[in-house]
Amino acid sequence: MLAWTIYLSFLGAAAARFAPSKQLARIVALLTAVTGFALTIVALIHWQPGELLTVARIPWIPQLGIEYHLAADGISMTVLLLTGIAAIAGILFSWNIEHRTQEFFAFYLVLIGGVYGVFLSFDLFLLFVFYEIAIIPKYFLIAIWGSVPREAAGGANPGAAREYAAMKLAIYSFAGSALVLAGMAAVWTLSPGHSLSLETLSQVPFSTHFQMAAFPMVFVGFAVLAGMWPFHTWAPTGHAAAPTAASMLLAGVVMKLGAYGCLRVAMMLFPRGLDPWGFHFLGLGSWRDVFAVLAVIGIVYGASVALVQRDFKFVIGYSSVSHMGFVLLGLMTLTQIGLDGAVFQMFSHGIIAGLLFAVVGRMVYDRTHTRDFAQLEPMGLARVIPFAAVTFILASVASIGMPGFSGFIAEFQVLVGAWHSIPWTAIVAGIGILVGIAFTWRALTKAFFGEPTPAAAHDHPLPPITLPEKCGAILLLATTLAVGLYPRVLTDLILPTLNSPLFHGLRTGAWR
């Protein structure tokens, strides 16, 4: 039944494309997303802790050992829930799209379908197929509906800037995929019986030598999409150029595709790849050290760059790089609490980043048609659109890791894990959090609490916040708050799975 989340999204896409009216297309899209989320909830109710729920398993290309194998464990469930919520919120925040509405929602739902597919695939080839399916609609969403203000385009034609961002995203994604594809081919060749089922492969003890070589390749391939420094540069431009709903999905879900791939494929199949090399180079003794270093650089670098942006949306774009650094750091801690934190952070950041982009892109930009702090400051937006200000304040405190919101539980678990495994990374990441507070604060005060000049205040009254926006904001806020106050909703999914046979290889390595 869970498989219907995928089919339904594709069916919904077709229905939205050929819907006779724009309003109908919106409603179809919303219904599709809500049903997908409901299906996930129903599956979740029947799911046993730690179980690997097989959804479908039929041979597809038997000559190559490729199966149509869909299954879900607790980690998939977590990201499936995230996808459902983010999809609904994204549709609510793109309710005002009037330009080629039907096509917009069609592409949107194809993207959602691809994402559901990746999260449900337990066959490496199938996962790869869905991964590629998800890239295509992203390109068109940015290139056609993207938002690039003239000043951000540097005087260039905004259309060209959109296509630049879209192309950059596509090229980075495909380059990452190429690495993954190479790794996949190697695995297929070496695996006994030429299987590509993740369930089977996770029990295959590949030689340590091979794992050491394959692990970094596949990990980097996926980590590109997770925004790992120094392969993150697609993220800020892509996020900033995308239309609101697409930025929400990009930061909220697509970056998680990368992180999910890192854990599900690279780490689950090649746990020995994380073992020490036996020698030290620049003080680094294993791939684990290397990626932990890159992760903390990403955390601090993303936050520092966000601190000096002049464009509101770029601030959030770089903040995503910083927060995704916590996911990667959590994975590299190889502790139960750190990995739990990493998966938790995937969920949490998906919700919070979606909310931030919704405020910036939909609530502010669609009304003021500028994202430049210098222009936003004299508007004193807190008095003009107080709902947006309140939403952004709450999203900000959630984002900086205020206890009570999901971000705290996630980042704190990562920090504790890091402290127990590679202590200095915890300290540097802690500094990153402080910089995070600084840039969030700066963006908040500049965008909403500037001193209003009389001219700017009465120039053009802004349209009020609409009902779909309010619903979307409340949905996301309620989610981050609920998970923050009752984290067992997610930890009860994640922890039993980390202790399941799938991750046996990982647990017997450097695991604590």
Place this chain on the structure above:
Amino acid sequence: MITILTLFPLVGGLAVLALSRARTAARALSLAVAAATLIMALLIWRVFEPARFGMQFQDFHQWAPSLGIAYHTGVDGLGVLMITLAAIVTLMSLVASWSNQKLTPVFCALVLFLEAGLIGTFTALNFVHWFIFWELSLIPAFFLIRLYGGSGRARASMQFFLYTMVGSIALLLAFLAIFLATGRFDFLDLTRLAQAGQLTPALANLHWPGTNAHIAQLLFWAAFLGFAVKTPVVPFHTWLPAAYAEAPSEATMVLTGAMSKMGIYGFLRILLPIFPEQMQQARTPLLILAVASIVLPAFAAWVQKDLKRTFAYSSVNHLGYCVLGVCAATQLTEMRLSPEKAAALTGVLLQIFSHALTAALLFWTIALLERRTGGLRGVEEFGGLRRVTPVFAGLMGITIFASLGLPGLSGFPGEFLIFKGSFPLATWATVVSVLGLLMTAVFLLTVIQKVFSGPVNPRWQSMPDLTTAERLTLAPAIALMFVLGLYPQLITGMIHATIAQWATGVGF
């Protein structure tokens, strides 16, 4: 019960926001909420059993067990005192703001949010749960200054926010380190560990280069910084005069009356029980800081031109007595239960309560004065108000005398007990502090002299005296000052079990 008490002003504040179109109704609702909160706090006061050791009204729910985080509330004598005080001061502030048209219903809602934050801080017993409220109370306070303050409000609110934030981060780091070493966040668990002498050795688990004793000392200073900024202790006080002076007086009532007590509360709930050894080792520098907080602000208050700044410095000075009392009580004594320690700590609690009342009343009277003068409040700009507005001068005079500790009024028993207890424990510090006491009297009397006596300033010849409504609303608070001055057992009766715990380290 405590959960309801905490959430009630929060929900009430939201309701006030929702009603904000209808100004009068919203204000009336905010008053009703504050009054109901006070009644609930008094109910807790009534049901609380003062003779029992330990926490009462405890409520415990797991939250994130893997991180040692739980929802844990409870009150002891200190907690009961603090929530009552917060409820009283909030009600006073809302009553005072009733007739000030500049303060919209949003103001009332923010004050109620602040109250919820304060009550939460005073009742939470798990660090993370506590820290949420500690930080949350910062947000309404920030906006109270930022949205309703005077001309320098942007700078003042920013300075206030940054100072407290830096302190909070130091505090957070200290507790993160403690958590990483012990796996615990619960104040009661940590207190038990510390009192059994196990906390310092446990910090060895931190895998930190350097000796254990030093790390424990470092953590103590980090936590101290958090509370020192909030209280404030000299030299971390520089945010305070600007913040208090820029905030509307009605908001300053809550800031000084209740919010500044968060710092002292931290000293008593966290530093004293959890870092007993470290406090003893750091005793001399702590006492120097306490003495500096008493003496220097008293001089500073003397030379201020702005009444609000005078009373802002006076607030630092008065809380300095509390810090002195707490630091003196860290002295190792031969007997486990030393009467001096008990006296000093009892004095601290009395002083907390009394200062809340008097400081809130002082800023209330300034609010009344500002309303009559259109915002003017320079010390030099008045004169002879005693003849023009005798009732106002009389009531403000009583408050000032209560503030400087005249026997019979609420300020006296607290300060007297602090000095009585501290003298044998920390003789030289107490002696120097007496100088501060003298200066306190000097600057407060200077205010009386310049504002109330002397020739009548012709400009204020026709200033109206207090209206009947203003007199009636001020009266209960003034009466309470007399009651506490004459019958301090009202408070001491509530707290002796708590004091005995702190003074002996037993019964946690």
